[in-house]
Every structure is written in structure tokens, then in C-alpha cells.
Amino acid sequence: MALMLVLALILLSVKFGAFFLTNSNAILTDALESIINFVTGGVALYSVYLAAKPKDKDHPYGHGKIEFISSGLEGSLITLAGLAIIVKSVYNLLYPQPIHAMDVGIFLTLVTGLVNYLAGRYLIKRGTQHHSLTIIANGKHLLSDAYSSLGLVIGLGCIYFTNILWLDSVVAIIFGSIITYTGYGIVRNSISGVMDEADHELMERIIVVLNQRRRENWIDLHNMRVIKYGSQLHIDCHLTLPWYFNLQEAHKEVEMLQDMISEEMGDVVELFVHLDPCLPPASCRLCTKSDCHVREHAFVGRVEWTLSNVSENEKHAL
Helix, strand or coil: CHHHHHHHHHHHHHHHHHHHHHCCHHHHHHHHHHHHHHHHHHHHHHHHHHHCCCCCCCCCCCCCCHHHHHHHHHHHHHHHHHHHHHHHHHHHHHCCCCCCCHHHHHHHHHHHHHHHHHHHHHHHHHHHHCCCHHHHHHHHHHHHHHHHHHHHHHHHHHHHHHCCCHHHHHHHHHHHHHHHHHHHHHHHHHHHHHCCCCCHHHHHHHHHHHHHCCCCCCCEEEEEEEEEECCEEEEEEEEEECCCCCHHHHHHHHHHHHHHHHHHHCCCEEEEEEEEECCCCCHHHHCCCCCCCCCCCCCCCCCCCCHHHHHCCCCCCC
């Protein structure tokens, strides 16, 4: 993140240099977004540092929630920058300004766009590895900046070859709108995180693994919830085991469940399991345990775990 901050400052200088050379509103949109890149890069760097701090007495769940605040601030600034670009472009559409040195502007925009694309892909990869919303948000922002730069190059090329000056403002309005929408999306995701909105995609990923490696002692799994704390995942669930298991046997099953989820999600999982005893004969109908000596009903069929039945706070039944 520190490296990205330095890179943002360099690209900011290059883009404003291109704007002063050309006086192009379209290039100004790129330059203004780079200011946001630099400011949010600084905020993101601090939030990643803070989120990485270990849990303490005052923060028993860690400091990861700061990432949602950071990404929300980034999204808000991106949205404001997009709106500012639209307002200025509408003004210049009504009162056109001369444009100069378009060939130089096109070249500099293309170079900065390529650099942003490579940096964005790198940040998304690293953010996914570390489950960091802030790093992923920064990566997506840089990618959107790169795509905007590519579109600007095409638009500037049209202006260069046709010499139609009002196209400059039109292109700027289009990409200002794209930037505004990108900012809104980042704000929406950050609010979802603060409100602990269910991440169905993440839940589905965990459930697929559990179905594939399900043990016969796990009669059912329900009331599962996943809460994000930055790069940490806090998972609650209820696991139904045979009623006659002793504490040592039950603990062994919970450890297996913990290890299974951690292998898929990495070492960022904190799992809290509430154990339920099976309830014969209802539980017997869906229990696949072959060596059960107290079975009261024949096995009828296995219940496949899905997002719907795993999320509900009730035992599964046939």
C-alpha cells in the first residue's frame, strides 16, 4: 500500500502535466481521479495498518471494521470527484475552451492507464489473498481508472482526428458518470460490511466444501452466520451430533470442522460452534451414520446442505 501511495503521487503529477499541456476536460477527469487515488491511498494505508493490529481488551474482535470506514470514505470521494467532473464538463460544453497538444496528452494518458491496470490487478490479487476489503477496493478503483483511461484515449483520438472540440466535454461527462457509479458501488459495499450484511457468495463457497467433505457424524448444520472483521472471518453455526457423544468426541468433531473451513479460507477464520444432540427418531431419518447402536428409525435420505437450510435456525428434517 505504501508503494501504491508513491505510485499514485507520480501518476498524479503526470496526469496534471498532461492537462496543463492540452487544456482537455477529458484529461482533467483522469487527473482529478488521481487526486482521489492519492488521498484514499493514504487513508487505506493507515486502515490496513490498524486492521492488522492484534485483538486487545478494548477490541476483542480485532480492528478490522476500520476497513469498511476506509473504503466508504474512498467511495464517497470518488463519487464527489465524478460529480465535479460532470459539472465542469457541462459548463465547458456550453462555453468551449481551446485544446492543445492532443498527441502528447493521448500518449501520457495511455501510459498512466497501463500502469494503473497492472497496479490494480496486483492489489486485487493481494487483497483477495488476505481478505482485505480496503486493498481490494483500491485495486478495483485503479482498474476503473485504467478502463477510464482507455476510453479517454479512444475519445481523445476521435477529437484529434475530427477536431470537434465539444466531443471533449461529452467524453468527460460519460467517464465522470462511470466514476460516480464506481464510487457508489464502493460506498454500498462498505455500508453492507458495517451492517454485517450476509455475504451469500462467501457462504456458498463454505457450504460447497462442507458438502464435499461432510462426515457421517455431522447429522446437520444450521444457523450459520459469517461476519467480516477486515481480513478476519467470524463464523457461528449449530452442529448436530449423535446424542451419546462424550465431550472429548464432540470436541474432536468441532476441530475437524474448524480445520476443514480454515483449509479453504486460510488462517483467518474464527469459528464458534453450538452443539446440538440429535433427536430420534426424526434425526434418524437423515442420519447416515452406519454404526449407530441406538437408531430408532431407518435412514430415509441425506439432506444436501444449501444456503437456505444452513442459514435457518432449525434442525433439518424429512
